[in-house]
Amino acid sequence: MLAAYITHTDCQKHDMGNQHPECPERLGAVNDQLLIKGLLDYMDQLDAPLATREQLARAHSEFYLDEFAEIAQSVPDGGHRQIDPDTNINEFSYQAALRAAGAAVLATNLVAAGQAPVAFCNIRPPGHHAERSNAGGFCFFNNVVVGIRHALAQHGMERVALIDFDVHHGNGSEDILFDDQRVLMCSIFEKNLYPFCGDVPMGANMINVGLPSRSGSEAFRQAVMDAWLPALEKFQPQMIFISAGFDGHREDDMGNLALVESDYEWVTKQLVQIAQKYCQGRIVSCLEGGYDLSSLGRSATAHVRVLIGAD
Numbered sequence: 001m002l003a004a005y006i007t008h009t010d011c012q013k014h015d016m017g018n019q020h021p022e023c024p025e026r027l028g029a030v031n032d033q034l035l036i037k038g039l040l041d042y043m044d045q046l047d048a049p050l051a052t053r054e055q056l057a058r059a060h061s062e063f064y065l066d067e068f069a070e071i072a073q074s075v076p077d078g079g080h081r082q083i084d085p086d087t088n089i090n091e092f093s094y095q096a097a098l099r100a101a102g103a104a105v106l107a108t109n110l111v112a113a114g115q116a117p118v119a120f121c122n123i124r125p126p127g128h129h130a131e132r133s134n135a136g137g138f139c140f141f142n143n144v145v146v147g148i149r150h151a152l153a154q155h156g157m158e159r160v161a162l163i164d165f166d167v168h169h170g171n172g173s174e175d176i177l178f179d180d181q182r183v184l185m186c187s188i189f190e191k192n193l194y195p196f197c198g199d200v201p202m203g204a205n206m207i208n209v210g211l212p213s214r215s216g217s218e219a220f221r222q223a224v225m226d227a228w229l230p231a232l233e234k235f236q237p238q239m240i241f242i243s244a245g246f247d248g249h250r251e252d253d254m255g256n257l258a259l260v261e262s263d264y265e266w267v268t269k270q271l272v273q274i275a276q277k278y279c280q281g282r283i284v285s286c287l288e289g290g291y292d293l294s295s296l297g298r299s300a301t302a303h304v305r306v307l308i309g310a311d
């Protein structure tokens with residue numbers, strides 16, 4: 001049984017304009033490294049379906065879904081519309097966002113049903129800054145939360161963990177999940193960085209650790225051991241979702257946590273061990289940030305290698 005690798009060419013058509021760091025080339029940077037390192041030979045490559053309204057509405061308000069669909073329809077051919085100061089859409093963005101969320105749903109279906117041991121979604125737009133009723137921070141639909149809510153609603157899961165190691169706090173995921181005790185969210189992020197929140201958790205099911213700038217590998221690993229692992233051991237998740245952002249890498253200008261590939265490899269190992277102990281290894285990982293193309297490709301590859309057990 002092969003691990004699932006889910007992506008879609010539609011995700012490359014979403015383009016926020018010249019020089020935007022959340023660029024279409026990000027997906028190719030990840031794909032190329034996975035290919036070069038031979039990891040795609042060990043994965044079943046699948047096209048992401050479109051998420052349905054019902055699936056999206058488990059994470060987002062009906063009002064927001066209507067509003068975003070309406071704005072998306074008003075984008076002129078070849079043009080853009082601004083959603084927030086950092087976030088634009090073009091004529092293909094809506095379709096790409098539906099594919100990205102649909103990838104998380106397909107990944108959930110495969111892993112929850114035992115048809116794939118784990119899944120990695122190489123997708124954009126990313127999702128973890130998308131709140132219940134707000135887009136922002138390059139995100140429109142909260143892909144990973146759509147997957148989590150699908151696991152809870154359709155696969156009889158009662159306890160699901162969300163791990164977020166993107167350099168930015170997953171404020172959107174926290175906004176949607178903070179009062180959902182079926183979910184434990186564990187986040188490590190750089191303090192005083194967009195979205196400038198997370199220091200005070202919104203709910204008891206939120207394990208947030210803000211680290212100062214330039215914390216480096218040791219502080220990151222210590223936070224995982226001190227805050228995440230005991231909480232995960234106590235919670236005993238039936239399935240683990242990962243918001244896999246690689247913008248904490250020291251070569252990525254978007255943040256300054258100064259992490260390296262071996263940190264992503266190490267944290268993935270810890271999560272695989274928890275998954276093997278409590279949930280038959282079930283992990284769904286979705287790409288979030290990572291904007292320096294070279295370190296993004298290398299870091300995602302280090303993560304996937306451990307995830308699929310090819311290390």
Ligand SMILES: [Zn+2]
Nearest residue numbers: 166168247289
């Ligand atoms: Zn980020």
